[in-house]
Amino acid sequence: xxxxxxxxxxxxxxxxxxxxxxxxxxxxxxxxxxxxxxxxxxxxxxxxxxxxxxxxxxxxxxxxxxxxxxxxxxxxxxxxxxxxxxxxxxxxxxxxxxxxxxxxxxxxxxxxxxxxxxxxxxxxxxxxxxxxxxxxxxxxxxxxxxxxxxxxxxxxxxxxxxxxxxxxxxxxxxxxxxxxxxxxxxxxxxxxxxxxxxxxxxxxxxxxxxxxxxxxxxxxxxxxxxxxxxxxxxxxxxxxxxxxxxxxxxxxxxxxxxxxxxxxxxxxxxxxxxxxxxxxxxxxxxxxxxxxxxxxxxxxxxxxxxxxxxxxxxxxxxxxxxxxxxxxxxxxxxxxxxxxxxxxxxxxxxxxxxxxxxxxxxxxx
Amino acid sequence: xxxxxxxxxxxxxxxxxxxxxxxxxxxxxxxxxxxxxxxxxxxxxxxxxxxxxxxxxxxxxxxxxxxxxxxxxxxxxxxxxxxxxxxxxxxxxxxxxxxxxxxxxxxxxxxxxxxxxxxxxxxxxxxxxxxxxxxxxxxxxxxxxxxxxxxxxxxxxxxxxxxxxxxxxxxxxxxxxxxxxxxxxxxxxxxxxxxxxxxxxxxxxxxxxxxxxxxxxxxxxxxxx
Ligand SMILES: Nc1ncnc2c1ncn2[C@@H]1O[C@H](COP(=O)(O)OP(=O)(O)O)[C@@H](O)[C@H]1O
Ligand SMILES: [Mg+2]
Numbered sequence: 001x002x003x004x005x006x007x008x009x010x011x012x013x014x015x016x017x018x019x020x021x022x023x024x025x026x027x028x029x030x031x032x033x034x035x036x037x038x039x040x041x042x043x044x045x046x047x048x049x050x051x052x053x054x055x056x057x058x059x060x061x062x063x064x065x066x067x068x069x070x071x072x073x074x075x076x077x078x079x080x081x082x083x084x085x086x087x088x089x090x091x092x093x094x095x096x097x098x099x100x101x102x103x104x105x106x107x108x109x110x111x112x113x114x115x116x117x118x119x120x121x122x123x124x125x126x127x128x129x130x131x132x133x134x135x136x137x138x139x140x141x142x143x144x145x146x147x148x149x150x151x152x153x154x155x156x157x158x159x160x161x162x163x164x165x166x167x168x169x170x171x172x173x174x175x176x177x178x179x180x181x182x183x184x185x186x187x188x189x190x191x192x193x194x195x196x197x198x199x200x201x202x203x204x205x206x207x208x209x210x211x212x213x214x215x216x217x218x219x220x221x222x223x224x225x226x227x228x229x230x231x232x233x234x235x236x237x238x239x240x241x242x243x244x245x246x247x248x249x250x251x252x253x254x255x256x257x258x259x260x261x262x263x264x265x266x267x268x269x270x271x272x273x274x275x276x277x278x279x280x281x282x283x284x285x286x287x288x289x290x291x292x293x294x295x296x297x298x299x300x301x302x303x304x305x306x307x308x309x310x311x312x313x314x315x316x317x318x319x320x321x322x323x324x325x326x327x328x329x330x331x332x333x334x335x336x337x338x339x340x341x342x343x344x345x346x347x348x349x350x351x352x353x354x355x356x357x358x359x360x361x362x363x364x365x
Numbered sequence: 366x367x368x369x370x371x372x373x374x375x376x377x378x379x380x381x382x383x384x385x386x387x388x389x390x391x392x393x394x395x396x397x398x399x400x401x402x403x404x405x406x407x408x409x410x411x412x413x414x415x416x417x418x419x420x421x422x423x424x425x426x427x428x429x430x431x432x433x434x435x436x437x438x439x440x441x442x443x444x445x446x447x448x449x450x451x452x453x454x455x456x457x458x459x460x461x462x463x464x465x466x467x468x469x470x471x472x473x474x475x476x477x478x479x480x481x482x483x484x485x486x487x488x489x490x491x492x493x494x495x496x497x498x499x500x501x502x503x504x505x506x507x508x509x510x511x512x513x514x515x516x517x518x519x520x521x522x523x524x525x526x527x528x529x530x531x532x533x534x535x536x537x538x539x540x541x542x543x544x545x546x547x548x549x550x551x552x553x554x555x556x557x558x559x560x561x562x563x564x565x566x567x568x569x570x571x572x573x574x575x576x577x578x579x580x581x582x583x584x585x586x587x588x589x590x
Binding site (some may be wrong): 006267271274275276277278281 | 420422444445447448449453459461463464468472473475476477520521523524
């Protein structure tokens with residue numbers, strides 16, 4: 001009863017403390033959701049076209065700059081553990097108004113192109129044709145028969161496809177030969193996507209391929225994808241650092257605010273002691289208030305983090321690179337952190353109360 | 366509350382210092398059950414310290430304080446003396462300002478673990494006893510100084526203490542209001558049979574008490590009838 005009354009009757013103090021916690025929690029939720037979004041993105045990159053793994057050139061800073069000899073596809077296909085392999089050429093920043101859209105150069109007969117589900121128009125990949133992902137088509141208001149300019153060359157939109165993979169649906173697919181002409185790399189693929197035979201695990205295949213084809217790097221997990229590009233490694237490290245800093249700053253700030261607000265109330269707590277409250281009971285009151293405030297703050301923080309994160313992505317127009325992903329776990333962690341802050345902020349004053357001299361507390365202020 | 370009667374207090378050779386400042390030196394005093402005494406003396410003479418020692422808020426450096434023949438600090442739970450035996454009234458009313466008068470009176474009852482309905486009933490009746498039944502839902506900020514002090518008195522007697530300690534209870538009040546609060550305290554002593562110890566530098570209250578004790582520099586210099 002006293003916990004709620006105390007909070008309700010001191011609205012500005014409650015609001016300030018809760019707001020502090022909210023900002024901390026919002027930051028944490030937003031950052032966590034971006035890291036989660038980033039590894040989801042990476043996960044999709046590793047399974048392009050529904051493949052089991054991707055083969056890249058070793059030690060490139062970014063998978064899209066990988067170059068592998070064309071002959072590698074045939075050699076891979078001969079391996080017993082490979083069911084199918086097809087070359088893929090990735091072009092980024094090729095579509096002027098949608099810099100995030102990836103244009104894939106794929107062999108019309110390969111499993112990557114065959115797997116596309118055409119939802120509008122026809123599956124045609126002639127020299128001047130292009131297929132659009134449904135997200136890209138919607139963004140650019142394009143329908144079959146329209147024209148998409150890639151690297152300054154016009155391509156006729158033959159059809160619209162949907163795969164369910166974010167990167168593919170917000171990109172476009174053209175014939176590998178056309179892509180080679182556009183980029184001026186006649187004999188090289190950027191990478192090769194591979195489907196394994198049913199009996200082979202990705203880990204086994206990774207080892208075999210990297211051993212048998214020196215100079216290649218296999219990516220089959222999101223972690224590997226993040227590690228493969230120095231850029232993305234940098235990003236995930238930077239985000240980790242930012243999350244930790246936000247956590248520390250938020251926690252310290254709020255803990256101090258809460259501790260101060262209780263120290264201010266020494267004489268009140270001293271009074272509870274003189275009317276016979278045990279120190280355990282007083283400590284429970286303090287902790288209870290701390291947790292109640294931080295729950296309030298955390299709830300607002302979750303909302304702020306979700307809405308704010310989404311808004312930020314939209315304002316910055318980076319939706320095709322990072323999409324915040326709000327998993328229950330990210331939200332749960334935010335909430336946990338909020339409550340932890342409340343407990344932390346309450347522990348010090350609660351501990352002080354247990355060793356407080358009532359008279360001294362009363363004569364204070 | 367005729368039985369159990371007011372608590373008997375014995376102070377035996379008690380000394381207390383704060384750092385290097387001796388607040389009390391070898392003070393001895395006996396207060397009988399249902400007795401009402403006044404402790405007077407100049408500011409800084411050790412009155413509040415003596416009261417705090419009697420009520421178990423502070424522990425003496427030397428000597429001991431016995432309530433009904435039992436030393437406070439050798440009990441299993443010395444802090445229970447505050448809950449079960451003693452009621453305090455201070456110069457500052459020390460009401461919790463987010464709580465209504467009624468809720469303030471309920472605070473010690475919360476500490477004693479009473480059921481909510483019983484708690485409310487008791488608090489209501491206590492406010493009636495101090496003449497504030499109609500102010501139950503007011504916040505301290507909506508009460509006058511005298512009314513606040515009367516709420517504080519109601520809170521002090523909430524746990525049916527057998528020893529009522531008041532440290533300059535009228536120090537912050539004008540003389541008319543002071544009279545009213547003192548009337549209340551001595552009336553409670555008469556009705557409930559509690560032992561009453563009032564600290565005051567105001568000698569005008571002397572005639573109400575059974576006895577007046579004067580402290581100078583932490584020592585008892587005079588006991589008047
Ligand atoms: N908590 C304390 N810390 C340090 N000194 C104190 C404390 N309480 C009282 N004193 C000192 O002890 C002496 C007696 O104080 P007190 O009992 O409050 O006197 P009174 O109530 O008669 O004014 C004073 O010199 C005072 O400064
Ligand atoms: Mg004093």
